[in-house]
Amino acid sequence: MQHLDDLYHEIIRAHNKNPENYFKNEAAECKIEAYNPLCGDQFHLYFDIHDKRIANLSFHGYGCAVSKASTSIFTEKMNGLTLEEVLALYKNFHACAVEGKNTDINDFIPFQVASRFPGREKCAILTWESFKEYIERLK
Amino acid sequence: MKTIEGIRSEFPLIEGMNREGNKLVYLDSAATTQKPRQVIDQLVSYYTNSNANIHRGTYDLAEKATHEFENTRKRIQQFIHAEKSEEIIFVSGATEAINLVADTFVEPLLNIGDEIVVSAMEHHSNLVPWQQLCLRKNALLQVLPMNKQGEIRLEKLADLLSGKTKLVAVSHISNALGTINPVKEIVSIAHEYGVPVLVDGAQNAGHHRTDVIELDCDFYAFSGHKMYGPTGTGVLYGKEKWLEQMRPYRYGGEMVKTVRFEMSSFKELPHKFEAGTPNIAGVAGLQAAVEFLENLGMEYISKHSNVLLQYATEKLEEIKGITIIGCAARKSGIISLTAKDIHPHDMSTYLNEHGIAVRAGHHCSLPVMNFFEIPGTTRISFGVYNTTKEIDYLTQCIKKAIKYFA
Numbered sequence: 007m008q009h010l011d012d013l014y015h016e017i018i019r020a021h022n023k024n025p026e027n028y029f030k031n032e033a034a035e036c037k038i039e040a041y042n043p044l045c046g047d048q049f050h051l052y053f054d055i056h057d058k059r060i061a062n063l064s065f066h067g068y069g070c071a072v073s074k075a076s077t078s079i080f081t082e083k084m085n086g087l088t089l090e091e092v093l094a095l096y097k098n099f100h101a102c103a104v105e106g107k108n109t110d111i112n113d114f115i116p117f118q119v120a121s122r123f124p125g126r127e128k129c130a131i132l133t134w135e136s137f138k139e140y141i142e143r144l145k
Numbered sequence: 146m147k148t149i150e151g152i153r154s155e156f157p158l159i160e161g162m163n164r165e166g167n168k169l170v171y172l173d174s175a176a177t178t179q180k181p182r183q184v185i186d187q188l189v190s191y192y193t194n195s196n197a198n199i200h201r202g203t204y205d206l207a208e209k210a211t212h213e214f215e216n217t218r219k220r221i222q223q224f225i226h227a228e229k230s231e232e233i234i235f236v237s238g239a240t241e242a243i244n245l246v247a248d249t250f251v252e253p254l255l256n257i258g259d260e261i262v263v264s265a266m267e268h269h270s271n272l273v274p275w276q277q278l279c280l281r282k283n284a285l286l287q288v289l290p291m292n293k294q295g296e297i298r299l300e301k302l303a304d305l306l307s308g309k310t311k312l313v314a315v316s317h318i319s320n321a322l323g324t325i326n327p328v329k330e331i332v333s334i335a336h337e338y339g340v341p342v343l344v345d346g347a348q349n350a351g352h353h354r355t356d357v358i359e360l361d362c363d364f365y366a367f368s369g370h371k372m373y374g375p376t377g378t379g380v381l382y383g384k385e386k387w388l389e390q391m392r393p394y395r396y397g398g399e400m401v402k403t404v405r406f407e408m409s410s411f412k413e414l415p416h417k418f419e420a421g422t423p424n425i426a427g428v429a430g431l432q433a434a435v436e437f438l439e440n441l442g443m444e445y446i447s448k449h450s451n452v453l454l455q456y457a458t459e460k461l462e463e464i465k466g467i468t469i470i471g472c473a474a475r476k477s478g479i480i481s482l483t484a485k486d487i488h489p490h491d492m493s494t495y496l497n498e499h500g501i502a503v504r505a506g507h508h509c510s511l512p513v514m515n516f517f518e519i520p521g522t523t524r525i526s527f528g529v530y531n532t533t534k535e536i537d538y539l540t541q542c543i544k545k546a547i548k549y550f551a
Contacts, residue, residue, distance in 0.1 A: 045506050046506060125493075
């Protein structure tokens with residue numbers, strides 16, 4: 007059971023059960039979709055950009071425990087950041103969740119093992135990738 | 146009669162994994178079956194004893210390879226009870242078989258405003274080729290609906306048929322729900338309107354008797370790897386009268402009679418559909434797979450699948466929080482389920498950690514998932530090697546998973 011508990015860490019389980027910023031905001035300035043055709047996971051992200059900073063970031067949709075928790079943490083961490091800071095944080099999360107590198111951000115640590123589970127490579131990074139692509143187009 | 150232990154011992158992967166203490170409960174045979182030793186040995190034996198290109202050599206070895214290849218065609222003909230071996234076309238799998246019929250049979254017949262009928266429960270492989278063909282030709286794709294049990298609403302078929310309908314394409318067994326469709330009745334109704342029928346038999350050929358004459362279908366497509374044979378093999382059966390009128394699918398060597406710079410003429414059936422060097426080793430393996438199935442007997446295999454289906458359905462229904470998606474009166478050994486709000490990928494990861502291989506997701510059947518308003522399911526599917534003991538273990542693990550994710 008050690009393996010499973012590495013993936014379904016208490017941080018992931020807590021965010022999956024009670025995700026942060028989990029609501030639709032149709033009035034948002036920016037709305038993007040994070041979709042994984044392989045598993046059908048689909049999140050809608052809602053946010054504004056105020057003074058070149060991400061504001062009012064929320065999400066809604068369907069996904070596994072890992073992708074939902076990852077998106078919940080994403081909304082907590084990204085809110086209030088500048089576009090440059092967004093990309094820097096993306097890199098940090100990518101290094102951890104995809105490359106398996108160590109990180110100094112506690113909430114990211116449980117995702118370090120996610121990519122090692124068969125077929126679960128995309129779960130942690132799904133929302134982050136979609137958001138990053140959107141931000142890069144803005145720049 | 147063989148024992149289940151005897152049958153399991155014929156599968157090196159299953160036997161090997163469990164012997165070495167790496168528990169494997171393989172419940173994903175609808176995706177692909179494991180391979181019995183005689184199929185694996187046949188692949189090695191072909192390359193060791195018979196390898197030569199076919200239909201062109203003037204030496205003993207080439208003759209031997211050609212003979213074995215054509216002999217498999219006859220075995221397949223007998224296996225699906227077709228009238229003639231010329232009606233058996235070797236392809237890479239059911240997907241290619243369906244695309245072949247779309248390109249060379251339906252496309253030339255299809256005019257603007259014509260229609261093709263598919264069922265609401267098709268695998269993408271028996272949906273997307275027809276949809277794309279309709280888009281190319283400004284034709285209309287009609288969908289034969291299903292009910293909430295996951296059964297085709299047969300009474301709706303006649304309403305969808307007219308002089309404009311050029312084909313009905315329907316799966317024999319739904320890969321996502323396990324429903325066994327009333328194919329014989331569908332064919333009979335379609336034929337009343339003069340409409341030919343293609344049956345996607347991928348989930349049937351390895352699990353139940355196939356009789357294309359009894360079904361009276363015009364085309365029947367299936368894959369070798371879902372019937373204990375090698376990947377990259379498959380068969381298209383077509384009635385001779387249709388195959389004769391169809392143009393070749395791919396062009397090249399092996400399918401031509403004469404070639405000049407300005408024109409070529411093509412071989413007779415079945416060779417006009419088999420351009421290039423085919424998967425000769427794979428077809429040899431497919432013959433071994435058919436022998437394996439026939440030795441066990443399709444009746445036994447079908448019965449075994451049904452026993453597992455009934456047993457697993459009963460056990461799973463007892464678990465609080467489990468919903469079985471697809472409750473047709475006639476089902477094959479496939480069970481799709483959802484477990485409370487546990488995502489299918491979380492369930493399958495949990496089961497994988499306990500040595501159980503199941504499929505999670507939409508099973509290449511997104512419209513089916515949309516119909517049931519679910520993003521995906523966990524799918525359990527059976528093969529000849531599965532046991533009721535394995536189902537007991539599965540249900541225990543599902544119960545534990547529900548607790549784990551609570």
